[in-house]
Amino acid sequence: MNLDLDALFKISYGLFVAGVEQDGVLNGCIINTASQVTAEPPRLVVTMQKNTYTSELIQKKGSLSLSILSQECTMETIKRFGYRSGREAPKFEGIAYETDESGNPYLKDGVNAVVRLQVAQTVDVDTHLLFICPVLGAESRSEAASLTYDDYRILKSGGTLGSAERPKAPKKWTCAVCHYVYDGEIPFEELPDDYVCPICGVGKENFILA
The missing domain is CATH 2.30.110.10 (Electron Transport, Fmn-binding Protein; Chain A)
Incomplete structure:
Protein backbone atom coordinates (compact mmCIF):
# COMPACT_ATOMS: atom_id res chain seq x y z
CA MET A 1 0.00 0.00 0.00
CA ARG A 153 -13.71 24.45 4.40
CA ILE A 154 -16.89 25.10 2.41
CA LEU A 155 -17.67 28.24 4.42
CA LYS A 156 -14.09 29.45 4.18
CA SER A 157 -14.20 29.16 0.38
CA GLY A 158 -17.43 31.18 0.17
CA GLY A 159 -19.91 28.31 -0.05
CA THR A 160 -23.22 27.92 1.76
CA LEU A 161 -24.10 24.89 3.85
CA GLY A 162 -27.10 22.96 2.59
CA SER A 163 -26.98 24.41 -0.91
CA ALA A 164 -27.47 22.08 -3.85
CA GLU A 165 -24.13 22.97 -5.33
CA ARG A 166 -21.19 23.70 -3.09
CA PRO A 167 -18.11 25.26 -4.63
CA LYS A 168 -15.06 23.07 -4.36
CA ALA A 169 -12.28 24.73 -2.44
CA PRO A 170 -9.17 25.09 -4.58
CA LYS A 171 -6.34 22.83 -3.54
CA LYS A 172 -3.83 24.51 -1.29
CA TRP A 173 -0.64 23.45 0.43
CA THR A 174 -1.80 22.03 3.76
CA CYS A 175 0.23 20.78 6.73
CA ALA A 176 -0.34 17.04 7.01
CA VAL A 177 0.24 17.19 10.78
CA CYS A 178 -2.01 20.03 12.00
CA HIS A 179 -3.96 20.91 8.80
CA TYR A 180 -2.71 24.51 8.70
CA VAL A 181 -3.41 25.90 5.21
CA TYR A 182 -0.68 28.08 3.72
CA ASP A 183 -2.17 31.27 2.29
CA GLY A 184 0.83 33.58 2.07
CA GLU A 185 1.57 35.90 -0.83
CA ILE A 186 4.73 34.01 -1.84
CA PRO A 187 3.93 30.85 -3.86
CA PHE A 188 4.55 27.83 -1.65
CA GLU A 189 6.98 26.34 -4.14
CA GLU A 190 9.16 29.44 -3.84
CA LEU A 191 9.43 29.36 -0.06
CA PRO A 192 12.92 28.56 1.31
CA ASP A 193 13.72 24.95 2.15
CA ASP A 194 13.92 25.78 5.86
CA TYR A 195 10.30 27.04 5.96
CA VAL A 196 8.34 25.49 8.85
CA CYS A 197 4.66 25.35 9.69
CA PRO A 198 3.85 28.36 11.90
CA ILE A 199 1.45 26.24 13.96
CA CYS A 200 3.20 22.94 14.71
CA GLY A 201 6.74 23.60 13.43
CA VAL A 202 7.15 20.71 10.99
CA GLY A 203 9.19 21.22 7.83
CA LYS A 204 8.10 22.13 4.32
CA GLU A 205 8.29 18.50 3.24
CA ASN A 206 5.27 17.72 5.45
CA PHE A 207 2.93 19.92 3.37
CA ILE A 208 0.66 18.37 0.75
CA LEU A 209 -1.71 19.72 -1.88
CA ALA A 210 -5.19 19.19 -0.47
Missing part, protein backbone atom coordinates in the same frame (compact mmCIF):
# COMPACT_ATOMS: atom_id res chain seq x y z
CA ASN A 2 1.29 3.46 -0.90
CA LEU A 3 1.36 6.33 1.59
CA ASP A 4 -1.16 8.78 0.10
CA LEU A 5 -1.58 11.45 2.79
CA ASP A 6 -4.54 12.91 0.87
CA ALA A 7 -6.48 9.84 2.00
CA LEU A 8 -6.34 11.06 5.60
CA PHE A 9 -8.49 14.06 4.69
CA LYS A 10 -11.33 11.62 3.99
CA ILE A 11 -11.61 10.96 7.74
CA SER A 12 -14.56 12.87 9.16
CA TYR A 13 -13.82 15.52 11.80
CA GLY A 14 -16.01 17.78 13.87
CA LEU A 15 -15.18 21.30 15.00
CA PHE A 16 -15.01 22.25 18.67
CA VAL A 17 -13.83 24.99 21.01
CA ALA A 18 -11.78 23.75 23.95
CA GLY A 19 -12.13 26.25 26.82
CA VAL A 20 -10.17 26.66 30.04
CA GLU A 21 -9.73 29.08 32.95
CA GLN A 22 -6.45 29.16 34.82
CA ASP A 23 -5.48 31.77 37.43
CA GLY A 24 -8.17 34.13 36.19
CA VAL A 25 -7.23 33.80 32.51
CA LEU A 26 -9.97 32.61 30.14
CA ASN A 27 -8.81 31.04 26.91
CA GLY A 28 -9.95 28.67 24.20
CA CYS A 29 -9.06 27.41 20.75
CA ILE A 30 -10.58 25.59 17.81
CA ILE A 31 -9.80 21.88 17.59
CA ASN A 32 -11.02 19.25 15.16
CA THR A 33 -10.22 16.04 17.01
CA ALA A 34 -12.37 14.99 19.94
CA SER A 35 -14.16 11.66 20.18
CA GLN A 36 -15.74 9.27 22.64
CA VAL A 37 -13.52 6.31 23.53
CA THR A 38 -15.61 4.53 26.18
CA ALA A 39 -19.30 4.52 26.99
CA GLU A 40 -19.27 3.22 30.58
CA PRO A 41 -17.89 5.23 32.18
CA PRO A 42 -18.12 7.89 29.45
CA ARG A 43 -14.69 9.16 28.37
CA LEU A 44 -13.51 11.40 25.56
CA VAL A 45 -10.08 11.83 24.03
CA VAL A 46 -9.22 15.40 23.05
CA THR A 47 -6.22 15.96 20.78
CA MET A 48 -4.44 19.31 20.89
CA GLN A 49 -1.20 20.77 19.59
CA LYS A 50 1.45 21.07 22.26
CA ASN A 51 2.44 24.65 21.57
CA THR A 52 -0.97 26.30 21.93
CA TYR A 53 -1.71 28.56 24.88
CA THR A 54 -4.92 26.63 25.57
CA SER A 55 -3.02 23.34 25.76
CA GLU A 56 -0.55 24.91 28.19
CA LEU A 57 -3.36 26.12 30.46
CA ILE A 58 -5.22 22.79 30.33
CA GLN A 59 -2.09 20.95 31.49
CA LYS A 60 -1.90 23.30 34.48
CA LYS A 61 -5.64 23.22 35.25
CA GLY A 62 -6.33 19.53 34.63
CA SER A 63 -9.77 20.17 33.17
CA LEU A 64 -11.51 21.81 30.22
CA SER A 65 -14.84 22.51 28.60
CA LEU A 66 -15.79 21.40 25.10
CA SER A 67 -18.19 23.48 23.03
CA ILE A 68 -19.50 21.38 20.14
CA LEU A 69 -19.99 23.80 17.27
CA SER A 70 -23.16 23.64 15.19
CA GLN A 71 -23.88 24.75 11.65
CA GLU A 72 -25.25 27.96 13.19
CA CYS A 73 -21.73 28.93 14.25
CA THR A 74 -20.35 31.96 12.40
CA MET A 75 -17.02 32.32 10.63
CA GLU A 76 -16.32 35.23 12.98
CA THR A 77 -16.38 32.81 15.91
CA ILE A 78 -14.13 30.35 14.10
CA LYS A 79 -11.66 33.11 13.25
CA ARG A 80 -11.69 34.39 16.85
CA PHE A 81 -10.76 31.01 18.30
CA GLY A 82 -8.76 29.57 15.42
CA TYR A 83 -6.80 32.36 13.76
CA ARG A 84 -5.08 34.06 16.70
CA SER A 85 -3.41 33.14 19.97
CA GLY A 86 -4.81 33.91 23.40
CA ARG A 87 -1.34 35.23 24.21
CA GLU A 88 -2.12 38.12 21.84
CA ALA A 89 -5.78 38.88 22.62
CA PRO A 90 -8.45 37.70 25.08
CA LYS A 91 -10.58 35.15 23.21
CA PHE A 92 -13.77 35.42 25.29
CA GLU A 93 -13.89 39.19 25.55
CA GLY A 94 -17.04 40.68 24.00
CA ILE A 95 -18.88 37.41 23.29
CA ALA A 96 -21.57 35.45 25.14
CA TYR A 97 -20.24 32.63 27.29
CA GLU A 98 -20.93 30.73 30.50
CA THR A 99 -18.67 28.80 32.83
CA ASP A 100 -19.02 25.25 34.13
CA GLU A 101 -18.54 24.06 37.71
CA SER A 102 -14.78 23.99 37.18
CA GLY A 103 -14.81 27.63 36.07
CA ASN A 104 -14.00 26.77 32.46
CA PRO A 105 -15.76 28.90 29.81
CA TYR A 106 -17.93 27.61 27.00
CA LEU A 107 -19.83 29.32 24.20
CA LYS A 108 -23.54 30.16 24.45
CA ASP A 109 -24.16 30.73 20.73
CA GLY A 110 -23.46 28.54 17.70
CA VAL A 111 -23.18 25.31 19.70
CA ASN A 112 -25.43 22.28 19.94
CA ALA A 113 -23.90 20.79 23.08
CA VAL A 114 -21.35 21.49 25.80
CA VAL A 115 -19.29 18.98 27.78
CA ARG A 116 -17.38 19.31 31.05
CA LEU A 117 -14.19 17.24 31.15
CA GLN A 118 -11.56 16.28 33.72
CA VAL A 119 -8.11 15.29 32.44
CA ALA A 120 -7.24 11.84 33.82
CA GLN A 121 -4.28 11.04 31.57
CA THR A 122 -2.10 12.91 29.10
CA VAL A 123 -0.35 11.06 26.27
CA ASP A 124 2.50 12.74 24.38
CA VAL A 125 2.39 12.03 20.63
CA ASP A 126 5.25 14.24 19.43
CA THR A 127 3.58 17.42 18.10
CA HIS A 128 0.31 16.86 19.95
CA LEU A 129 -1.07 15.81 23.32
CA LEU A 130 -3.95 13.40 23.87
CA PHE A 131 -6.06 14.34 26.87
CA ILE A 132 -7.99 11.30 28.12
CA CYS A 133 -10.98 12.77 29.93
CA PRO A 134 -13.84 11.37 32.01
CA VAL A 135 -17.08 13.25 31.29
CA LEU A 136 -18.21 15.15 34.39
CA GLY A 137 -21.21 16.77 32.73
CA ALA A 138 -22.85 17.22 29.35
CA GLU A 139 -25.77 19.27 28.09
CA SER A 140 -27.54 19.51 24.73
CA ARG A 141 -28.15 23.12 23.65
CA SER A 142 -29.61 22.92 20.14
CA GLU A 143 -31.01 20.51 17.56
CA ALA A 144 -28.84 22.09 14.84
CA ALA A 145 -26.47 19.73 13.03
CA SER A 146 -22.86 19.63 14.16
CA LEU A 147 -20.36 21.62 12.12
CA THR A 148 -17.79 19.40 10.44
CA TYR A 149 -14.30 20.27 9.26
CA ASP A 150 -15.55 19.81 5.70
CA ASP A 151 -18.34 22.33 6.41
CA TYR A 152 -15.71 24.79 7.63
Whole structure:
Protein backbone atom coordinates (compact mmCIF):
# COMPACT_ATOMS: atom_id res chain seq x y z
CA MET A 1 0.00 0.00 0.00
CA ASN A 2 1.29 3.46 -0.90
CA LEU A 3 1.36 6.33 1.59
CA ASP A 4 -1.16 8.78 0.10
CA LEU A 5 -1.58 11.45 2.79
CA ASP A 6 -4.54 12.91 0.87
CA ALA A 7 -6.48 9.84 2.00
CA LEU A 8 -6.34 11.06 5.60
CA PHE A 9 -8.49 14.06 4.69
CA LYS A 10 -11.33 11.62 3.99
CA ILE A 11 -11.61 10.96 7.74
CA SER A 12 -14.56 12.87 9.16
CA TYR A 13 -13.82 15.52 11.80
CA GLY A 14 -16.01 17.78 13.87
CA LEU A 15 -15.18 21.30 15.00
CA PHE A 16 -15.01 22.25 18.67
CA VAL A 17 -13.83 24.99 21.01
CA ALA A 18 -11.78 23.75 23.95
CA GLY A 19 -12.13 26.25 26.82
CA VAL A 20 -10.17 26.66 30.04
CA GLU A 21 -9.73 29.08 32.95
CA GLN A 22 -6.45 29.16 34.82
CA ASP A 23 -5.48 31.77 37.43
CA GLY A 24 -8.17 34.13 36.19
CA VAL A 25 -7.23 33.80 32.51
CA LEU A 26 -9.97 32.61 30.14
CA ASN A 27 -8.81 31.04 26.91
CA GLY A 28 -9.95 28.67 24.20
CA CYS A 29 -9.06 27.41 20.75
CA ILE A 30 -10.58 25.59 17.81
CA ILE A 31 -9.80 21.88 17.59
CA ASN A 32 -11.02 19.25 15.16
CA THR A 33 -10.22 16.04 17.01
CA ALA A 34 -12.37 14.99 19.94
CA SER A 35 -14.16 11.66 20.18
CA GLN A 36 -15.74 9.27 22.64
CA VAL A 37 -13.52 6.31 23.53
CA THR A 38 -15.61 4.53 26.18
CA ALA A 39 -19.30 4.52 26.99
CA GLU A 40 -19.27 3.22 30.58
CA PRO A 41 -17.89 5.23 32.18
CA PRO A 42 -18.12 7.89 29.45
CA ARG A 43 -14.69 9.16 28.37
CA LEU A 44 -13.51 11.40 25.56
CA VAL A 45 -10.08 11.83 24.03
CA VAL A 46 -9.22 15.40 23.05
CA THR A 47 -6.22 15.96 20.78
CA MET A 48 -4.44 19.31 20.89
CA GLN A 49 -1.20 20.77 19.59
CA LYS A 50 1.45 21.07 22.26
CA ASN A 51 2.44 24.65 21.57
CA THR A 52 -0.97 26.30 21.93
CA TYR A 53 -1.71 28.56 24.88
CA THR A 54 -4.92 26.63 25.57
CA SER A 55 -3.02 23.34 25.76
CA GLU A 56 -0.55 24.91 28.19
CA LEU A 57 -3.36 26.12 30.46
CA ILE A 58 -5.22 22.79 30.33
CA GLN A 59 -2.09 20.95 31.49
CA LYS A 60 -1.90 23.30 34.48
CA LYS A 61 -5.64 23.22 35.25
CA GLY A 62 -6.33 19.53 34.63
CA SER A 63 -9.77 20.17 33.17
CA LEU A 64 -11.51 21.81 30.22
CA SER A 65 -14.84 22.51 28.60
CA LEU A 66 -15.79 21.40 25.10
CA SER A 67 -18.19 23.48 23.03
CA ILE A 68 -19.50 21.38 20.14
CA LEU A 69 -19.99 23.80 17.27
CA SER A 70 -23.16 23.64 15.19
CA GLN A 71 -23.88 24.75 11.65
CA GLU A 72 -25.25 27.96 13.19
CA CYS A 73 -21.73 28.93 14.25
CA THR A 74 -20.35 31.96 12.40
CA MET A 75 -17.02 32.32 10.63
CA GLU A 76 -16.32 35.23 12.98
CA THR A 77 -16.38 32.81 15.91
CA ILE A 78 -14.13 30.35 14.10
CA LYS A 79 -11.66 33.11 13.25
CA ARG A 80 -11.69 34.39 16.85
CA PHE A 81 -10.76 31.01 18.30
CA GLY A 82 -8.76 29.57 15.42
CA TYR A 83 -6.80 32.36 13.76
CA ARG A 84 -5.08 34.06 16.70
CA SER A 85 -3.41 33.14 19.97
CA GLY A 86 -4.81 33.91 23.40
CA ARG A 87 -1.34 35.23 24.21
CA GLU A 88 -2.12 38.12 21.84
CA ALA A 89 -5.78 38.88 22.62
CA PRO A 90 -8.45 37.70 25.08
CA LYS A 91 -10.58 35.15 23.21
CA PHE A 92 -13.77 35.42 25.29
CA GLU A 93 -13.89 39.19 25.55
CA GLY A 94 -17.04 40.68 24.00
CA ILE A 95 -18.88 37.41 23.29
CA ALA A 96 -21.57 35.45 25.14
CA TYR A 97 -20.24 32.63 27.29
CA GLU A 98 -20.93 30.73 30.50
CA THR A 99 -18.67 28.80 32.83
CA ASP A 100 -19.02 25.25 34.13
CA GLU A 101 -18.54 24.06 37.71
CA SER A 102 -14.78 23.99 37.18
CA GLY A 103 -14.81 27.63 36.07
CA ASN A 104 -14.00 26.77 32.46
CA PRO A 105 -15.76 28.90 29.81
CA TYR A 106 -17.93 27.61 27.00
CA LEU A 107 -19.83 29.32 24.20
CA LYS A 108 -23.54 30.16 24.45
CA ASP A 109 -24.16 30.73 20.73
CA GLY A 110 -23.46 28.54 17.70
CA VAL A 111 -23.18 25.31 19.70
CA ASN A 112 -25.43 22.28 19.94
CA ALA A 113 -23.90 20.79 23.08
CA VAL A 114 -21.35 21.49 25.80
CA VAL A 115 -19.29 18.98 27.78
CA ARG A 116 -17.38 19.31 31.05
CA LEU A 117 -14.19 17.24 31.15
CA GLN A 118 -11.56 16.28 33.72
CA VAL A 119 -8.11 15.29 32.44
CA ALA A 120 -7.24 11.84 33.82
CA GLN A 121 -4.28 11.04 31.57
CA THR A 122 -2.10 12.91 29.10
CA VAL A 123 -0.35 11.06 26.27
CA ASP A 124 2.50 12.74 24.38
CA VAL A 125 2.39 12.03 20.63
CA ASP A 126 5.25 14.24 19.43
CA THR A 127 3.58 17.42 18.10
CA HIS A 128 0.31 16.86 19.95
CA LEU A 129 -1.07 15.81 23.32
CA LEU A 130 -3.95 13.40 23.87
CA PHE A 131 -6.06 14.34 26.87
CA ILE A 132 -7.99 11.30 28.12
CA CYS A 133 -10.98 12.77 29.93
CA PRO A 134 -13.84 11.37 32.01
CA VAL A 135 -17.08 13.25 31.29
CA LEU A 136 -18.21 15.15 34.39
CA GLY A 137 -21.21 16.77 32.73
CA ALA A 138 -22.85 17.22 29.35
CA GLU A 139 -25.77 19.27 28.09
CA SER A 140 -27.54 19.51 24.73
CA ARG A 141 -28.15 23.12 23.65
CA SER A 142 -29.61 22.92 20.14
CA GLU A 143 -31.01 20.51 17.56
CA ALA A 144 -28.84 22.09 14.84
CA ALA A 145 -26.47 19.73 13.03
CA SER A 146 -22.86 19.63 14.16
CA LEU A 147 -20.36 21.62 12.12
CA THR A 148 -17.79 19.40 10.44
CA TYR A 149 -14.30 20.27 9.26
CA ASP A 150 -15.55 19.81 5.70
CA ASP A 151 -18.34 22.33 6.41
CA TYR A 152 -15.71 24.79 7.63
CA ARG A 153 -13.71 24.45 4.40
CA ILE A 154 -16.89 25.10 2.41
CA LEU A 155 -17.67 28.24 4.42
CA LYS A 156 -14.09 29.45 4.18
CA SER A 157 -14.20 29.16 0.38
CA GLY A 158 -17.43 31.18 0.17
CA GLY A 159 -19.91 28.31 -0.05
CA THR A 160 -23.22 27.92 1.76
CA LEU A 161 -24.10 24.89 3.85
CA GLY A 162 -27.10 22.96 2.59
CA SER A 163 -26.98 24.41 -0.91
CA ALA A 164 -27.47 22.08 -3.85
CA GLU A 165 -24.13 22.97 -5.33
CA ARG A 166 -21.19 23.70 -3.09
CA PRO A 167 -18.11 25.26 -4.63
CA LYS A 168 -15.06 23.07 -4.36
CA ALA A 169 -12.28 24.73 -2.44
CA PRO A 170 -9.17 25.09 -4.58
CA LYS A 171 -6.34 22.83 -3.54
CA LYS A 172 -3.83 24.51 -1.29
CA TRP A 173 -0.64 23.45 0.43
CA THR A 174 -1.80 22.03 3.76
CA CYS A 175 0.23 20.78 6.73
CA ALA A 176 -0.34 17.04 7.01
CA VAL A 177 0.24 17.19 10.78
CA CYS A 178 -2.01 20.03 12.00
CA HIS A 179 -3.96 20.91 8.80
CA TYR A 180 -2.71 24.51 8.70
CA VAL A 181 -3.41 25.90 5.21
CA TYR A 182 -0.68 28.08 3.72
CA ASP A 183 -2.17 31.27 2.29
CA GLY A 184 0.83 33.58 2.07
CA GLU A 185 1.57 35.90 -0.83
CA ILE A 186 4.73 34.01 -1.84
CA PRO A 187 3.93 30.85 -3.86
CA PHE A 188 4.55 27.83 -1.65
CA GLU A 189 6.98 26.34 -4.14
CA GLU A 190 9.16 29.44 -3.84
CA LEU A 191 9.43 29.36 -0.06
CA PRO A 192 12.92 28.56 1.31
CA ASP A 193 13.72 24.95 2.15
CA ASP A 194 13.92 25.78 5.86
CA TYR A 195 10.30 27.04 5.96
CA VAL A 196 8.34 25.49 8.85
CA CYS A 197 4.66 25.35 9.69
CA PRO A 198 3.85 28.36 11.90
CA ILE A 199 1.45 26.24 13.96
CA CYS A 200 3.20 22.94 14.71
CA GLY A 201 6.74 23.60 13.43
CA VAL A 202 7.15 20.71 10.99
CA GLY A 203 9.19 21.22 7.83
CA LYS A 204 8.10 22.13 4.32
CA GLU A 205 8.29 18.50 3.24
CA ASN A 206 5.27 17.72 5.45
CA PHE A 207 2.93 19.92 3.37
CA ILE A 208 0.66 18.37 0.75
CA LEU A 209 -1.71 19.72 -1.88
CA ALA A 210 -5.19 19.19 -0.47
